[in-house]
Amino acid sequence: MNIKQSLKNIKTISIEHGAGGRKMHRLIRELFLKYFDNPILKKFEDSAEIVLKSCDNKFCYTIDSYVVQPLFFPGGDIGKLAICGTVNDLAVKGARPLYIALSFVITEGLSLNSLEKICISISKITKSLKIFVVTGDTKVIEHRYSKTNWSLDDNTKEEIIITTCGIGEILPVFSNPTLSVRNIEIGDQIIINGNIGEHEAAILLARKDYHFKGKVKSDCAAIYPLIETLARNQCKIKMMRDPTRGGIATTLNEIADDANISIIIDENKLPISDAVRGLAELLGIDPLYMANEGKVIIIADKKETPKIVKLMKNHPQGKNTRVIGEVTERYHGLGVWLKTQIGGLRPVLQLEGSQLPRIC
Amino acid sequence: MNIKQSLKNIKTISIEHGAGGRKMHRLIRELFLKYFDNPILKKFEDSAEIVLKSCDNKFCYTIDSYVVQPLFFPGGDIGKLAICGTVNDLAVKGARPLYIALSFVITEGLSLNSLEKICISISKITKSLKIFVVTGDTKVIEHRYSKTNWSLDDNTKEEIIITTCGIGEILPVFSNPTLSVRNIEIGDQIIINGNIGEHEAAILLARKDYHFKGKVKSDCAAIYPLIETLARNQCKIKMMRDPTRGGIATTLNEIADDANISIIIDENKLPISDAVRGLAELLGIDPLYMANEGKVIIIADKKETPKIVKLMKNHPQGKNTRVIGEVTERYHGLGVWLKTQIGGLRPVLQLEGSQLPRIC
Numbered sequence: 069m070n071i072k073q074s075l076k077n078i079k080t081i082s083i084e085h086g087a088g089g090r091k092m093h094r095l096i097r098e099l100f101l102k103y104f105d106n107p108i109l110k111k112f113e114d115s116a117e118i119v120l121k122s123c124d125n126k127f128c129y130t131i132d133s134y135v136v137q138p139l140f141f142p143g144g145d146i147g148k149l150a151i152c153g154t155v156n157d158l159a160v161k162g163a164r165p166l167y168i169a170l171s172f173v174i175t176e177g178l179s180l181n182s183l184e185k186i187c188i189s190i191s192k193i194t195k196s197l198k199i200f201v202v203t204g205d206t207k208v209i210e211h212r213y214s215k216t217n218w219s220l221d222d223n224t225k226e227e228i229i230i231t232t233c234g235i236g237e238i239l240p241v242f243s244n245p246t247l248s249v250r251n252i253e254i255g256d257q258i259i260i261n262g263n264i265g266e267h268e269a270a271i272l273l274a275r276k277d278y279h280f281k282g283k284v285k286s287d288c289a290a291i292y293p294l295i296e297t298l299a300r301n302q303c304k305i306k307m308m309r310d311p312t313r314g315g316i317a318t319t320l321n322e323i324a325d326d327a328n329i330s331i332i333i334d335e336n337k338l339p340i341s342d343a344v345r346g347l348a349e350l351l352g353i354d355p356l357y358m359a360n361e362g363k364v365i366i367i368a369d370k371k372e373t374p375k376i377v378k379l380m381k382n383h384p385q386g387k388n389t390r391v392i393g394e395v396t397e398r399y400h401g402l403g404v405w406l407k408t409q410i411g412g413l414r415p416v417l418q419l420e421g422s423q424l425p426r427i428c
Numbered sequence: 429m430n431i432k433q434s435l436k437n438i439k440t441i442s443i444e445h446g447a448g449g450r451k452m453h454r455l456i457r458e459l460f461l462k463y464f465d466n467p468i469l470k471k472f473e474d475s476a477e478i479v480l481k482s483c484d485n486k487f488c489y490t491i492d493s494y495v496v497q498p499l500f501f502p503g504g505d506i507g508k509l510a511i512c513g514t515v516n517d518l519a520v521k522g523a524r525p526l527y528i529a530l531s532f533v534i535t536e537g538l539s540l541n542s543l544e545k546i547c548i549s550i551s552k553i554t555k556s557l558k559i560f561v562v563t564g565d566t567k568v569i570e571h572r573y574s575k576t577n578w579s580l581d582d583n584t585k586e587e588i589i590i591t592t593c594g595i596g597e598i599l600p601v602f603s604n605p606t607l608s609v610r611n612i613e614i615g616d617q618i619i620i621n622g623n624i625g626e627h628e629a630a631i632l633l634a635r636k637d638y639h640f641k642g643k644v645k646s647d648c649a650a651i652y653p654l655i656e657t658l659a660r661n662q663c664k665i666k667m668m669r670d671p672t673r674g675g676i677a678t679t680l681n682e683i684a685d686d687a688n689i690s691i692i693i694d695e696n697k698l699p700i701s702d703a704v705r706g707l708a709e710l711l712g713i714d715p716l717y718m719a720n721e722g723k724v725i726i727i728a729d730k731k732e733t734p735k736i737v738k739l740m741k742n743h744p745q746g747k748n749t750r751v752i753g754e755v756t757e758r759y760h761g762l763g764v765w766l767k768t769q770i771g772g773l774r775p776v777l778q779l780e781g782s783q784l785p786r787i788c
Contacts, residue, residue: 086568208446
């Protein structure tokens, strides 16, 4: 069955179409690209490089909606997440974030107290980054089934959807050449700035569906300060990406497919905390696919990585930085391979939809 | 009771906080401006004028979320609406729309057929305007009460929230001086490009809640081509605004309050179709407060209005253009007054929340 047929066979959109895996990619490529096709969108990056008339600099433009539940979790909340996620999409394109447009779609019944906590959180993170919310929108929607099926329990569940759009200015060091999968060469190394899976683990624990107790904080953070340090030191970076929905497995698969290479990651070198490892084992899920919200994957020539790693380890956002893998020629038609602790290579496939449970 | 107290007295967000009236304004001024305060946001316009380094031109930036039900209605659908609304927010600041960022938050169960219809609609309107969707995001959320209270009827209700963010480039003729309420002077005239209330009427009829039959099409349109015609002819315009949520009553009240003047509108000159007038009478609602999605209010010196009106009447988007009122000194502390058909002045107040029923 080819890809075209596979989308034609579905009649309705399911949760998995939003989970970051193959199903979402098919929806984007077969439906959205079919109708919205243009050279910028086609690059299929989280952030678009745009050209503005009368400007010498290059700019980046990105949008994301945040629907996370619960709204508050250890290490962050939906407000902080909405700013960090959008700022990170700009930062991994080498752009300094400038302006944020912010839209709230609030479900009636949200407490003013929760809304204020979200605003305080947005205020704190934008101030720390010296960026501004310059325009916004507010909509309030009904509890969808309020008229027919209403219970006290439904009423207490607070809901808000936040959409953030960001504009950033590409830093000179990253603008010629532009950061891109096209720069990747065999032998390049893969760097990550710390432990994986912590955002997803924190959300799962905060949901209390599992009655586990664990002390995992989301890694939710805006990683622009780390990237600015690398820029200031003229680091030669080939490309960067933030491994959010679908985790590093999904992000590395996308990179490998786009660049038509393979990536071998070394299980021994993967930074994973004991708490995340334990939770993943209990739930039978793989940390490679667990979402991160303060991580960046950097690909660079192996001659350049020692300098980059040293700078990152000295930065508060990169203390546990590691080289986790390297780029090889395309191997058996698959993008990502794991060199396991017991030896041998295991393929790390792109998921169809999401691991269960869904977290974003 | 002062404004500060009024927000402190509420505990939860209600539908009216998103309806465009006083309650929404309080929420924005007392909560959002408190935490996100900066000189650009403070201008409190639907679209922010932003300065980008290394650029000679000025740019505009705006975001809006669309939650309309039903998704399809005579004259448009949520996709067309999401593009037109954002493009119009740029256009009324005198900006040529350039790039769109587009986010879909889909409720599971949306048919692929509906999603494709929405995409076709977006594709059509963006192509006609020569603008591009350059970046996007897709999330899929659960039917919120699917686990507990599910019925076949709930299942068939299709839901999608679309957020669009737009960047536009301010046209030279509107950049010095910038369009602004600060330009308004006593004696200026108020122009509108056609019939009011048609979007709201079309949505109400499409909902079938009322079992009325009527042939009203939404005025949903991107009015940039009309504004470009005025720009090309070097029309001197003081300010423009699109009277959406809350209708012309709300928009004119905002303008009058910001400029500290009053506006007298002439009931005899208000363009309203018989169908809208009839529906409004049946429902006991006021067309002045009914939403529009293809209308622009233009304020200009009365020496300039004949030229503007002539150009507008010759344009397909302005055939029923009228001068509907004029600017006077602040009168009895209220922003908007209606010169009624039977004579005398009636105040046109800003609503607390929305008229019932809510439509956006």
